[in-house]
Amino acid sequence: MEGQTVQVEVSVRQQSGDASLLRRLNSAAILRILREAGVATLSELARAARVSRPTAEVIVDELVAEGWAEECDEEQGDRQRGRPAKRFRFRASAGHVAGVGIGAGTLRAMVADLNGTIVAAAEAPAYEAMTVPERLDAVAALVRGTAADAGLAVDRLAAVGVGTTGVVDGAGRVVKSVILPGWTGLDLQGELAGRLPAPVLVENDMRLAVLAEHWRGAAQGHDDVVYLFTGHRLGLGLLVGGRPHRGAHAASGEIGRQSGEHWQVFRHLVGYAMEVEPGELRSHQQAAEFAVERARAGDGRAVRAVRDFARNLGEGLVTLVNPLDPEMVVIGGSLARAGDLLVGPIQAHLDECCLYPPKVVASGLGSDCIALGAVRWALDHADHLLFS
Amino acid sequence: MEGQTVQVEVSVRQQSGDASLLRRLNSAAILRILREAGVATLSELARAARVSRPTAEVIVDELVAEGWAEECDEEQGDRQRGRPAKRFRFRASAGHVAGVGIGAGTLRAMVADLNGTIVAAAEAPAYEAMTVPERLDAVAALVRGTAADAGLAVDRLAAVGVGTTGVVDGAGRVVKSVILPGWTGLDLQGELAGRLPAPVLVENDMRLAVLAEHWRGAAQGHDDVVYLFTGHRLGLGLLVGGRPHRGAHAASGEIGRQSGEHWQVFRHLVGYAMEVEPGELRSHQQAAEFAVERARAGDGRAVRAVRDFARNLGEGLVTLVNPLDPEMVVIGGSLARAGDLLVGPIQAHLDECCLYPPKVVASGLGSDCIALGAVRWALDHADHLLFS
DNA sequence: CCAATTACACAAGAAGCTTTGTTAAGTACG
DNA sequence: CGTACTTAACAAAGCTTCTTGTGTAATTGG
Numbered sequence: 001m002e003g004q005t006v007q008v009e010v011s012v013r014q015q016s017g018d019a020s021l022l023r024r025l026n027s028a029a030i031l032r033i034l035r036e037a038g039v040a041t042l043s044e045l046a047r048a049a050r051v052s053r054p055t056a057e058v059i060v061d062e063l064v065a066e067g068w069a070e071e072c073d074e075e076q077g078d079r080q081r082g083r084p085a086k087r088f089r090f091r092a093s094a095g096h097v098a099g100v101g102i103g104a105g106t107l108r109a110m111v112a113d114l115n116g117t118i119v120a121a122a123e124a125p126a127y128e129a130m131t132v133p134e135r136l137d138a139v140a141a142l143v144r145g146t147a148a149d150a151g152l153a154v155d156r157l158a159a160v161g162v163g164t165t166g167v168v169d170g171a172g173r174v175v176k177s178v179i180l181p182g183w184t185g186l187d188l189q190g191e192l193a194g195r196l197p198a199p200v201l202v203e204n205d206m207r208l209a210v211l212a213e214h215w216r217g218a219a220q221g222h223d224d225v226v227y228l229f230t231g232h233r234l235g236l237g238l239l240v241g242g243r244p245h246r247g248a249h250a251a252s253g254e255i256g257r258q259s260g261e262h263w264q265v266f267r268h269l270v271g272y273a274m275e276v277e278p279g280e281l282r283s284h285q286q287a288a289e290f291a292v293e294r295a296r297a298g299d300g301r302a303v304r305a306v307r308d309f310a311r312n313l314g315e316g317l318v319t320l321v322n323p324l325d326p327e328m329v330v331i332g333g334s335l336a337r338a339g340d341l342l343v344g345p346i347q348a349h350l351d352e353c354c355l356y357p358p359k360v361v362a363s364g365l366g367s368d369c370i371a372l373g374a375v376r377w378a379l380d381h382a383d384h385l386l387f388s
Numbered sequence: 389m390e391g392q393t394v395q396v397e398v399s400v401r402q403q404s405g406d407a408s409l410l411r412r413l414n415s416a417a418i419l420r421i422l423r424e425a426g427v428a429t430l431s432e433l434a435r436a437a438r439v440s441r442p443t444a445e446v447i448v449d450e451l452v453a454e455g456w457a458e459e460c461d462e463e464q465g466d467r468q469r470g471r472p473a474k475r476f477r478f479r480a481s482a483g484h485v486a487g488v489g490i491g492a493g494t495l496r497a498m499v500a501d502l503n504g505t506i507v508a509a510a511e512a513p514a515y516e517a518m519t520v521p522e523r524l525d526a527v528a529a530l531v532r533g534t535a536a537d538a539g540l541a542v543d544r545l546a547a548v549g550v551g552t553t554g555v556v557d558g559a560g561r562v563v564k565s566v567i568l569p570g571w572t573g574l575d576l577q578g579e580l581a582g583r584l585p586a587p588v589l590v591e592n593d594m595r596l597a598v599l600a601e602h603w604r605g606a607a608q609g610h611d612d613v614v615y616l617f618t619g620h621r622l623g624l625g626l627l628v629g630g631r632p633h634r635g636a637h638a639a640s641g642e643i644g645r646q647s648g649e650h651w652q653v654f655r656h657l658v659g660y661a662m663e664v665e666p667g668e669l670r671s672h673q674q675a676a677e678f679a680v681e682r683a684r685a686g687d688g689r690a691v692r693a694v695r696d697f698a699r700n701l702g703e704g705l706v707t708l709v710n711p712l713d714p715e716m717v718v719i720g721g722s723l724a725r726a727g728d729l730l731v732g733p734i735q736a737h738l739d740e741c742c743l744y745p746p747k748v749v750a751s752g753l754g755s756d757c758i759a760l761g762a763v764r765w766a767l768d769h770a771d772h773l774l775f776s
Numbered sequence: 777c778c779a780a781t782t783a784c785a786c787a788a789g790a791a792g793c794t795t796t797g798t799t800a801a802g803t804a805c806g
Numbered sequence: 807c808g809t810a811c812t813t814a815a816c817a818a819a820g821c822t823t824c825t826t827g828t829g830t831a832a833t834t835g836g
Contacts, residue, residue, distance in 0.1 A: 017438075018824050019791045022410055026793090029404040043814070049404045052794050057815075082813020083801040167743075176743075224636045236711050240628050247713025248612045249744040255710050319707035322643050323624050325635025355555075355564075356637040406793050407822040414824090431783070440825050445784080470782020471832040777836100784831070791824080800815070806808095 099374030208373030314349030596761030
């Protein structure tokens, strides 16, 4: 805070304006600085925003009056020499957002304040057999309940971010989905906005997952990231220049049903499981987890199967890493728990085949990942309103 | 121009400022509107910029005084009823930029005004045997000569964009290059800046090529584009969200030496050429052009070789198209002249393997592509200075 | 030649920021 | 314990820029 300005890249429309624009700009700048600094005095804010102190004073008074900032009167230990300054703090509880992850078997929701601190979280079961309205109602009820846990009504939420599988277009319609029955063609944004009196933002789950990794996960500080989800299915989320990449048809990352063999990777694990226990019928995920477990226990064939699986993933990743040149590859999904068993061979393959091999890491976020990304997405929306 | 504002996304630092910022902002907005409108009256500018007429008048007077705009007094045919308005025009000749493409065998340069109109173009031969200083001197001489053709000294250029093969880092250093001898490790930006008294911007040639396609080529209006160069080598340039994608190590698109077989595509064509005329020693490019020529003439084996080649390219592209979801694939380089012979099979393969197949088209820009992209790159830099 | 229409020009006023000066509230040190 | 120093808060004056409003200039149509 000593003199250097906090400079953040923000996309602003080329705008013209009258004097009130100046106030909006300065007010937004000071609010942003205040939030990033945590606690600051008027002088510090004025210096950082390159504004005179009287101006900073007027602006902070406004912010306090509107509830965006508050004075914190606790005395600081390290006193300076002169008259002690008032200290101000961003009032994170001035607004809240929710994030939701809609899975086939589980619904998760979180509510966070404007600092991104999670103040409530909940989950609810979902079932394959649910009709679409039942599922939508369950989502709405979960959001209402989670908000209530945080002491909030839904109409107090600045935004509700929603993550779902499938291709989601710019208007929040599910153009295509093969996981959730009846989901294809659904106007998810419209249906949820009808049930929840708050702005609803729908996005593809893989894009939210990579956003979560960038925010609180393994990819902090890295703006070009490939996120690979391995669990009951394969998924891909790309972060390009710090932002989730959507693509022309919002179908970026849809590698599931392509005909090449690079991404048809489960056969090794399913094959192994079938071989060891032919009677059991297993899903991809169950077979994979079974194989990983046995590999950990030291079963040579299982180790080989996992290694082949990892190698296949690595081959698929190479086709993407060389053209894209990301800083990092994050492995997420339930198989991320395999850790080095999976990451090691993938890293080795990338090291071998890439000019600039990115670092490969396993996600540590677990199953809250998508809801967390949805929170971040909703916060981005709220920030945009706050700092415009 | 009737009332609607011209709104352009510009990346601006979150800034605070005093009243002069307002003037800069409004001035930039009006200048931008004026350039996009071509010719406009004061009232039109005031309406479009959402500014009062007196303000618009003062600003335009300033712009005229500084040389960025000029009054065009030619009488318009479609007279309105009342007092005729003064008409103003963006003064494109207030600034110029240069764009340079450094190839192994040819150097190309162009000079354009601030509207992007090419006012001079030239090329010079280059040789494999040239030392690095010789090549740099030749580039500098070509830029000087082309600028002189346009009636300009080099120090009047607002920017000189330079495209080269190889991995070019953010500071304009060539981190790696296998085409040009001695190029690896060269501080190209520094060397050229020492020879040319103007801001020099160095960028990878594939990124400039895709920029050119987006500006004046086949990809106009499409913000997510994969550009595939096929000629003496393979190259890839990605346009993501309207901007060239660089990647974490500025190595985006470096697919040349990866070990997978998808991109090792010349073997079909070289094999064919060897088979037909075993004595001749040919480069990849020569073999490819020979095969394309014979295929056009109706040679069945040549047609098959080209089809296999195209299919291989298609397979490589699929690994990229599905994760990235571009709107368009542009085929550039000397083999783009093969046209449908190449585009047809690639499009067919993408149609078969992609959820949302992008349109595949052959570039129509020819060999000026990189210099043209360098001009656009330099113009972007100049615009940034102009509209900040 | 006059009315209607449109654009230009100037003056007054409001909003916002900065600078300058004064008062208030602490600490450091003899 | 009191004086001097340091820093913050407050107030007033002045500058820049934009807007609104009123009057003037230039052209067309009847």
